[in-house]
Amino acid sequence: MSEAPRRSSRLNKNQEEDTKGKVKAVDQDVEMEESATTSTETPKEKVLGAKELEALAIADIKQHFVLFTKSAKTHEARFAIRALRSVSSLRKRLTVAVLARTIASSYGKDDEARKLLLGYLGSEALGSITPEDEVTVTKFETPEVDVYLHLLVMIYLLDQNQHEKGIELSNITVKVVQDLNRRSLDQLAAKVYFYYARFYEVTGRLAEIRPTLLNAQRTATLRRDDDTQSTLINLLLRNYFHYNLYDQADKLVSKTTFPENATNNQLARYMYYLGRIKAIQLDYTESHQSLLQAVRKAPQNNVTAGFQQEANKLLIIVQLLMGEIPERSLFRQPVLRKALIPYFQITQAVRVGDLNKFQETLAAHSATFHADKNYTLILRLRHNVIKTGIRMISLSYSRISLRDVCLKLHLDSEEDAEYIVAKSIRDGVIDATIDHEKGFMRSKENVDIYSTNEPQHAFHQRIAFCLKLHNDSVKAMRFPLKTVNQDAAEVEAARDQERTLVQEIAEADEDMDEDHDEL
Amino acid sequence: MALTDIKTLAQELSKEYNAPNPDLAKCGQYLSKLKIALIELQYLTHEGKHNNIEELTLARDVLEIGAQWSVRTKDIPSFERYMAQLQTYYNDYSELPTSPLKYNLIGLNLLCLLSQNRISDFHTALETIESQELLNNPAIQHPIKLEQSLMEGSYNRVWSSRADVPSKEYLFFIDILMDTIRNEIASCSEKAYSSLPLKDAGTLLFFTNMEDILNFAKERNWKVNPVEQKAYFHSDADERISIPANQIIKQTMFYARDMDRIV
The missing domain is CATH 1.25.40.990 (Serine Threonine Protein Phosphatase 5, Tetratricopeptide repeat)
Known part of the structure; x- marks a missing residue:
């Protein structure tokens, strides 16, 4: 019993870190103009006092308000995305005072929302409001700002471990978002749902919100709201995984399409979940592909260490199950090294085909494997160990008695060995024959792989991959619309100039002619 | 009720x-x-x-x-x-x-x-x-x-x-x-x-009487030699490897089309 909650809280932290990392690291896309709102402040912070820090944070939030309003007016999601991206850096600086003062200066005195939000912040909040905040009330027209403030208070409550309050507030906010039904809210809504699910997860009540999430998912799909859709699918999968309901998770995956335009981080998570489902269903090739994508798409920094570790652990097992040995360098990476030690030992056992060592490692680290929910997957490796063992024997001996095979692999009996060898021959693990009467196994000579269709196949796979990469990158190119218009205008202007020039020259000529005539 | x-x-x-x-x-x-x-x-x-x-x-x-x-x-x-x-x-x-x-x-x-x-x-x-x-x-x-x-x-x-x-x-x-x-x-x-002696095949397949073995052998199309009491399995030596012409043509056309797009 005590095992389960500890594990989940650890995983949660990973997931959390993953989110924080995502906002920062990815999306260095085509933001050409004004990109230096948050980054320049970092060095200054150390010098400044608490008061100034507070003021800076408030200024930042206000700046976000402007972005949200702009986003709502211009129907351009990227402004909102930019504001949300800097939430993670803002998160560390959120204090009661910052929030209370922002709220005070954004709502009228008798506003319902103001009372509500301040109520959640506690009694401290009222004390920190300065009179000047209330004088300079700038009311914002758009509901985005309102939802954003709700979101900030939610994040604050989460950081302060005030889960019960958080659940209440998140319920209210989710309701608000659903009632408003504005497309410009999509990005914010995704965040709101994320924290909503988070509160329920921390309090261990995930099962309760499943219907709400499913409903919201349906609505998001109908509205083609990619951000919310991708977030919700991941939340639902996470929800199912929490209770080991892989069957349901699989059904969800097969009934939904993950939006193509989802952010890299949501995609990475989705791929990880997909990889796990497929691994459990023994579809290792598919699982391997998904996990590889998950590992590659996830931002490579220390913040996402948890996600990288989890994904890599699973990837190692799946690779082993496929009969491949993961690269040694993977286990040396500083972020992964420590977490992967048990997996490294398992890999070694599989590589050598040593059944005893495998059992020992399994027994020694069984608690870790259970905590990672990988135990049943690792159990399946047992027969891979045997397979590798048989392959090694078949490679080194051209003829070996079944008794020796049995001794080398630590099997129960000679009959067992005979069945196992026969099965490996059928499955194509080794190329050999058994002589039953004399009780030995004879290996056939190696076939030249270049006389088969195998190279052609591998070649095709690589070319197809390169071509797909090319096509995808062409598709992904984005051209700034404005400059195109500008260019066109410029060309037009230049042409005009040219035309007038030509005209002038012509006129000048005519004049000259006339002059000539007159002369 | x-x-x-x-x-x-x-x-x-x-x-x-x-x-x-x-x-x-x-x-x-x-x-x-x-x-x-x-x-x-x-x-x-x-x-x-x-x-x-x-x-x-x-x-x-x-x-x-x-x-x-x-x-x-x-x-x-x-x-x-x-x-x-x-x-x-x-x-x-x-x-x-x-x-x-x-x-x-x-x-x-x-x-x-x-x-x-x-x-x-x-x-x-x-x-x-x-x-x-x-x-x-x-x-x-x-x-x-x-x-x-x-x-x-x-x-x-x-x-x-x-x-x-x-x-x-x-x-x-x-x-x-x-x-x-x-x-x-x-x-x-x-x-x-x-090849496998019928008796051994019986032990391998957990059969106890000969009749069951023979029936089973018939089902799986094994050639039973009654004199030697042995079952022979067809070898896969006569299997021929064909050249996957169709597939290669398709692949090459696919490359040509994509190359054309790039150039």
């Missing part, structure tokens, strides 16, 4: 079923009556909210007997239906006391999946079981060990596992499994041996 009637009916059913020589046809009649009654009370559709533990337990017990009864009458689809309905009672009603039959039935379900060679479903079902039970419960351990031996190819152990089944209902599925295994062994042998 009122609740009290259902209760008496359920009691009659369990009395009949647990009798030394239960009348299975009679049990079936009871069960279909009970199912209709439960549907009327919405216990099987889960539309209303039910919080009465006693009633929930009653519904669950009926379904459990139903599942076991299906195994006895060798009706696999019916067994799967009962199991699907029971899942809700096992997973979603946490306030319900754990049934003593729960793991036995889950184990049976695992074995049922295994006997139909639905390995991926088997593993998905395995994940929903708590790790404590996974390691220690004999009813669960049995199918797990069985699956492991099957994957490895230690068919000997599968055969001997017949002796230590957790309950007699397991035997039904293991017998189905034996047929699957025989075919597995046969297909392995065809690849692994060029």
Whole structure:
């Protein structure tokens, strides 16, 4: 019993870190103009006092308000995305005072929302409001700002471990978002749902919100709201995984399409979940592909260490199950090294085909494997160990008695060995024959792989991959619309100039002619 | 039908079923009556909210007997239906006391999946079981060990596992499994041996009398040489490797089209 909650809280932290990392690291896309709102402040912070820090944070939030309003007016999601991206850096600086003062200066005195939000912040909040905040009330027209403030208070409550309050507030906010039904809210809504699910997860009540999430998912799909859709699918999968309901998770995956335009981080998570489902269903090739994508798409920094570790652990097992040995360098990476030690030992056992060592490692680290929910997957490796063992024997001996095979692999009996060898021959693990009467196994000579269709196949796979990469990158190119218009205008202007020039020259000529005539 | 009637009916059913020589046809009649009654009370559709533990337990017990009864009458689809309905009672009603039959039935379900060679479903079902039970419960351990031996190819152990089944209902599925295994062994042998003495083939396939072996050999198209008492398997030497012309043409056209686009 005590095992389960500890594990989940650890995983949660990973997931959390993953989110924080995502906002920062990815999306260095085509933001050409004004990109230096948050980054320049970092060095200054150390010098400044608490008061100034507070003021800076408030200024930042206000700046976000402007972005949200702009986003709502211009129907351009990227402004909102930019504001949300800097939430993670803002998160560390959120204090009661910052929030209370922002709220005070954004709502009228008798506003319902103001009372509500301040109520959640506690009694401290009222004390920190300065009179000047209330004088300079700038009311914002758009509901985005309102939802954003709700979101900030939610994040604050989460950081302060005030889960019960958080659940209440998140319920209210989710309701608000659903009632408003504005497309410009999509990005914010995704965040709101994320924290909503988070509160329920921390309090261990995930099962309760499943219907709400499913409903919201349906609505998001109908509205083609990619951000919310991708977030919700991941939340639902996470929800199912929490209770080991892989069957349901699989059904969800097969009934939904993950939006193509989802952010890299949501995609990475989705791929990880997909990889796990497929691994459990023994579809290792598919699982391997998904996990590889998950590992590659996830931002490579220390913040996402948890996600990288989890994904890599699973990837190692799946690779082993496929009969491949993961690269040694993977286990040396500083972020992964420590977490992967048990997996490294398992890999070694599989590589050598040593059944005893495998059992020992399994027994020694069984608690870790259970905590990672990988135990049943690792159990399946047992027969891979045997397979590798048989392959090694078949490679080194051209003829070996079944008794020796049995001794080398630590099997129960000679009959067992005979069945196992026969099965490996059928499955194509080794190329050999058994002589039953004399009780030995004879290996056939190696076939030249270049006389088969195998190279052609591998070649095709690589070319197809390169071509797909090319096509995808062409598709992904984005051209700034404005400059195109500008260019066109410029060309037009230049042409005009040219035309007038030509005209002038012509006129000048005519004049000259006339002059000539007159002369 | 009122609740009290259902209760008496359920009691009659369990009395009949647990009798030394239960009348299975009679049990079936009871069960279909009970199912209709439960549907009327919405216990099987889960539309209303039910919080009465006693009633929930009653519904669950009926379904459990139903599942076991299906195994006895060798009706696999019916067994799967009962199991699907029971899942809700096992997973979603946490306030319900754990049934003593729960793991036995889950184990049976695992074995049922295994006997139909639905390995991926088997593993998905395995994940929903708590790790404590996974390691220690004999009813669960049995199918797990069985699956492991099957994957490895230690068919000997599968055969001997017949002796230590957790309950007699397991035997039904293991017998189905034996047929699957025989075919597995046969297909392995065809690849692994060029010829095999009939007597040894009999031991490998767990047959005891010659007639069964000969019938089986006929089924699998083995050439039996009656003089030598040996079975010969067709070798795959005469298999020819064809050039996948069509596929290569398709691939090349695909490259040409894409190259054209790039240039």
